[in-house]
Amino acid sequence: MSMKKYVALAGVAMLTLAGCAAPAADTAAPATSDIKICVYTHGDGGTFWSVAQKGAEQAAADLGVELDYQGANNDAAKQASTIEAGVAAGCDGIASSVPDAEALQGPMDAAKAAGIPTVTMNSGSSVFTKLGAFTHVGQDEVIAGQQAGLKFNAMGVKHVLCPIQEAGNVGLADRCAGLKQTFKGKAEEFNLDGGLADLTAATAKLQAALEADKTIDAIFALNADIAAKAAMPAAEAAGVSVKIGTVDMSPEALDAIEAGTMEFAIDQQQYAQGYMSVVLLYLNLTNGHELGGGQPVYTGPGFVTKDNVAKVKELVAAGSR
Structure with missing residues (x-):
């Protein structure tokens, strides 16, 4: 320096x-x-x-x-x-x-x-010390998944699909792992690798999964674009009603939460x-x-629901959320 x-x-x-x-x-x-x-x-x-x-x-x-x-x-x-x-x-x-x-x-x-x-x-809350970092800034992905599981329990759903859009991303895997720890029903990982690059293909894969297994009544999307631009269209095309929650936010996801067609977004x-x-x-x-005392400095998870989505949308428009 x-x-x-x-x-x-x-x-x-x-x-x-x-x-x-x-x-x-x-x-x-x-x-x-x-x-x-x-x-x-x-x-x-x-x-x-x-x-x-x-x-x-x-x-x-x-x-x-x-x-x-x-x-x-x-x-x-x-x-x-x-x-x-x-x-x-x-x-x-x-x-x-x-x-x-x-x-x-x-x-x-x-x-x-x-x-x-x-x-x-x-991402990296579980490995930052191994990498020589003095702290990690973010949310614990396992805790985020755990909290999502509790949300889905409260909705009374029985079978949650957890699509992973980036194979090998430990943060995404941790979210699904956390979901499994708290959700009382069946939590199933689903391979959606490359889904962000081709949302049309992602929609088709999710639609096929929903049509093949009518017990799936919820989707825990790990990305807001996957939630709003793949999971929601897939459910509509399959003609099924599923509860959808997501990690992170997008304008489309926030609009869906405000309209009541998406349940929540986890805000990290x-x-x-x-x-x-x-x-x-x-x-x-x-x-x-x-700072951090050798532990992560957590920025989440927080939840955006219908109760607070209007205020969050204001902050998104300002570019800080």
């Missing part, structure tokens, strides 16, 4: 919000303009990741640091090479989502060897994931903080 200039941290609002006393005015810290924080995700820039990126960009603007944000369009090899390039290009701190821990182990080890502090975000609050990842790295670089 460059040490060309020094600034006081007394005015940093995040320290106050965290309940920490701000350093005295003469405390030396690296100039924020010399800090480069890198956020490298597996995201595709869609409705979810564009909001996470906005959070990271806002944090960088608020703190006056340089930000390098790059997504990898769900390509683990590309994400790994992006991290490697970031280490070589002078990232002072790195935040990374972890859909595939094995693919990212080498690059994250390289960051640690270079003395670069890291946090994981979004991705804006906060992007924002807090930058803040946590900033505090580590400027003041030696390793």
Whole structure:
């Protein structure tokens, strides 16, 4: 990290919000303009990741640091090479989502060897310590699935389909695993690999599953586009009534919740994931903080239902949810 200039941290609002006393005015810290924080995700820039990126960009603007944000369009090899390039290009701190821990182990080890502090975000809550990160920012995916199972229990459904649209994504598998732990009926994983890339094909696969097994009375979608643009059309085409819940939000999913045709969306609050990842790295670089106490910093799960969807839609329109 460059040490060309020094600034006081007394005015940093995040320290106050965290309940920490701000350093005295003469405390030396690296100039924020010399800090480069890198956020490298597996995201595709869609409705979810564009909001996470906005959070990271806002944090960088608020703190006056340089930000390098790059997504990898769900390509683990590309994400790994992006991290490697970031280490070589002078990232002072790195935040990374972890859909595939094995693919990212080498690059994250390289960051640690270079003395670069890291946090994981979004996915990776169960492996962040193995990857050398001092904390994880996101929701625990197993807990999210557990809470969904309780929601479906309350609806009285008996057979929930849990379609996984990215094979090998540990976060998605954890959601289905959590569902199985609390749901009292039958919870069944369903292979929908590549579904986001071809929603028409995903709809056809789900329609076939619903027509083949009339006991399926609920779908736990792990992505809002899968929920609104595949699961809902599939149920309509199959001529069946199923309860649908999803992870994450989209305009279409929120409209469906407001209309009563979708039951809930789990909100992991991705804006906060992007924002807090930058803040946590900033505090580590400027003041030696390793927040989280060796545990994840949770941003969810929260639930969007018909009761609060109107307010959430306002925030979505503002670009922060």
